[in-house]
Amino acid sequence: MAPVLSDNVILSATEKDATIADRNTHATRIAGKGADPEKKALFASVTKRIDYTPKFGTELHGVRLTQLTDQQAEELAAFIAERGVVFFRDQDDLDTKEHVRLGARWGPLHVHPLVPHNQENPEIIVLDSRLTPANRYNTNNYWHSDVSFEPAPSSFSILKFDEIPDAGGDTVWSDAYQLYDSLSQPIKNLLEGLTATHSSDIFKIIQANTGRKTFGKLNDSSHPVVRTNPVTGWKAIFTNSVFTREIDGLSPSESKWILDYLNDLTSKRLEFQVRFKWAKHSVAIWDNRSSHHSAVPDFKPYNRRGFRVTVSGEVPFYDPNSGTQAQAFEATANAIIARQEAEEKSKGNSTLQLA
Known part of the structure; x- marks a missing residue:
């Protein structure tokens, strides 16, 4: 029998579920692609919107993730694709059943081939700091896009924590659209059209060191370095420091130089990043096709435990005719500038009248 913790967390596969992850598949439709561009149904429920930066990251209040209509769910998928990551507070009714239900509205749910998962719902992986000894590499603490080693990597990830450290334990996201722009x-010109091999090598090492049996094959896959998000039509850099092994067709030194450069931009360009401070019942949903993320390992001696549902997306592709976030944002930026100028003019007129 596989090792199971007291809270129904299964650590290692048995013969019964040794191939469960091999049934992972790709999405048959693009969630969010047919949404209303203005997202009227979604924003009818929003009581407060907080944009973390002009282009990236938003916190929405008033939305109950368990009560979304089909139209709202579709519009939310589009909004996440545009904003990269969207945060919600006070989602106490998003239990295991509802967590799975929400993810399944956007596509087939991924079963991780190695990470511990919920025994009744293998689509829910358990991110518990107690399961990662201090001397072992933890992929969560490095910049990555979820399961990019799969033939059809994740479109969306939905993460909720039920145990929050008293201090520390934030998560940081970086905008891969802005990285490209x-x-x-x-x-x-150099990067467009190149592909890179994404590898599950790190999980193979963990598996070899721990002896844990996997829930399915640990895949390696080749994907475009510049990827088109099918919802927004924008280009993004699709490499990361955890899973991208090499750029195909280049010498090892050339590949390393390019990957190191892109990883350096991801980690150091603060204007691409947003940081989220977790609270109990908070939820983050992000688009793995156009963002990277990393946990911040600064919370010892406290513990941190969360649950993630990962939605499998389409097979990655690159369309040379794709647009960019920068192009799409130009109209928004002009509208913001026009509003600011109108406000300044209005203030000036009020001052003159008082004088």
Whole structure:
């Protein structure tokens, strides 16, 4: 029998479920692609919107994730694809059943081949700091896109914590749209059309060191370095420091130089990033096709435990005719500037009248 913790967390596969992850598949539709561009149904429930930066990361209040209509769910998927990551507070009714139900509205749910999961619902992985000894590499603490080693990596991830450290334990996200837009045109020309091999090597090492049996094959897959998000149509960099082994067709030194450069931009360009402070019953949902994320391992001696549902997306592709976030944001930026100028003009007129 596989080791099971007292709260129904299963650590290692048995013969019964040794191939359960091999049944992972790709999405047959693109969630969010057919949404109302103005997202009227979704925002009818929003009581407060907090944009963390002009382009990336938003916190929505008033939305109950368990009560979304089909139209609201579709519009939320589109909004997440645009904003990269969206946060919600006070989602106490998002229990195990509802967590799975929410993810399944957007596509087939991924079963991780190694990470501990809920015994009754293997689609829910358990991120518990007590399960990761201090001397073992923890992929959560490095910049990555979830399960990018799969043939059809994740579109969306939905994470909720039920145990929050008294201090520390934030998560940081980085915008892969802005990463692409920040590159010079010669570098863009170099990267577009290249592919990279994403590997599950780190999980193979963990499996070998612990002796834990996997729930399915640990895959390696090749994906475009510049990826088109099918919902927004924008280009994003799709490499990461945990799973991207090498850029195909380049020498090892060339591949390392490019990957190190892109990983350096992800980790150091603060203007691409947002940071979220967790509270109990908070939920983060992000688009893995156009963002990277990393936990911040600064909460010892406290513990941290969360539950994640991962939605399998489409097979990654690159469309040379894709647009960019920068192009799409230009109209929004102009509207913001126009509003600010109108407000300043109004203040000036009021001052003159008082004088």
